[in-house]
Amino acid sequence: GDSVTQMxxxxxxxxxxxxxxxxxxxxxxxPSLFWYVQYPGEGLQLLLKATxxxxxxxxxxxxxxxxxETTSFHLEKGSVQVSDSAVYFCALNDYKLSFGAGTTVTVxx
Amino acid sequence: NAGVTQTPKFQVLKTGQSMTxxxxxxxxHNSMYWYRQDPGMGLRLIYYSxxxxxxxxxxxxxxxxxxxxxxxEFSLRLESAAPSQTSVYFCASMPDGSYxxxxxxxxxxxxxx
Numbered sequence: 228g229d230s231v232t233q234m235x236x237x238x239x240x241x242x243x244x245x246x247x248x249x250x251x252x253x254x255x256x257x258p259s260l261f262w263y264v265q266y267p268g269e270g271l272q273l274l275l276k277a278t279x280x281x282x283x284x285x286x287x288x289x290x291x292x293x294x295x296e297t298t299s300f301h302l303e304k305g306s307v308q309v310s311d312s313a314v315y316f317c318a319l320n321d322y323k324l325s326f327g328a329g330t331t332v333t334v335x336x
Numbered sequence: 337n338a339g340v341t342q343t344p345k346f347q348v349l350k351t352g353q354s355m356t357x358x359x360x361x362x363x364x365h366n367s368m369y370w371y372r373q374d375p376g377m378g379l380r381l382i383y384y385s386x387x388x389x390x391x392x393x394x395x396x397x398x399x400x401x402x403x404x405x406x407x408x409e410f411s412l413r414l415e416s417a418a419p420s421q422t423s424v425y426f427c428a429s430m431p432d433g434s435y436x437x438x439x440x441x442x443x444x445x446x447x448x449x
Contacts, residue, residue, distance in 0.1 A: 259436070
C-alpha cells in the first residue's frame with residue numbers, strides 16, 4: 228500500500244539556519260504530495276503541495292519539489308525563524324491521504 | 337467561514353464510559369474523515385465518509401463508530417472507552433476532485449483513565 232517515510236526528529240536549529248526535512252514515498256499510482264504544519268496546540272494546516280512530477284510547491288519561504296525518479300518530496304527553507312517551530316508532516320493523496328510520522332522542529336533565537 | 341469545527345476541545349473519561357465527538361464543516365465538502373494522532377505515529381485514519389449516508393473503515397476502526405448525520409456533520413462515538421484510546425482526534429474534510437488537500441479541525445484531546 229501507499230506509505231510515506233520522513234526524517235525522524237527532533238530537529239533543533241538556530242535562527243537563520245537552513246532547514247531540510249527528507250520525505251520519500253511509496254505509491255502505486257500518481258499521487259499528489261503535501262506538507263502540512265502543526266503549530267503547538269493547533270490542528271494541521273496545509274503548507275504546500277505539488278500535484279505532478281517536477282512541480283515545485285512553495286509557501287512562507289518553504290519549498291519542496293516532486294521528484295518522481297527518486298520518489299521524494301523534501302522540504303527546505305533557507306533561513307528559519309523562531310516562528311517556524313512546529314511539527315511538519317509529509318503526506319500523499321492517492322485516493323486517500325497517508326501521512327508520515329511527523330518531524331518536530333525547534334528553532335532557537 | 338468557520339471551516340472545520342470540533343467539540344469538545346478536551347475530555348477526560350473513565351474506562352468504560354461512552355462519548356461522542358462532534359465535527360462540522362461549512363465548506364460544502366462531500367468527504368469527511370476522522371483521524372487519531374499519537375506520538376511518533378503521525379495521523380491514522382479511523383473512519384471516513386465519501387458522501388452523506390456512506391461511511392467506511394480506515395486503518396484503525398476498532399472501538400469506534402461514526403455517523404454522517406448530514407452533509408455538514410460527521411460524529412465519532414466511543415461506546416466503551418479504553419486507555420488505549422487516549423489520543424488527539426482530528427476531523428477533516430476534503431473538496432471533490434482528484435487528489436485534493438484536506439482541511440482539518442483544531443482537534444479534541446481525549447484522556448481515558
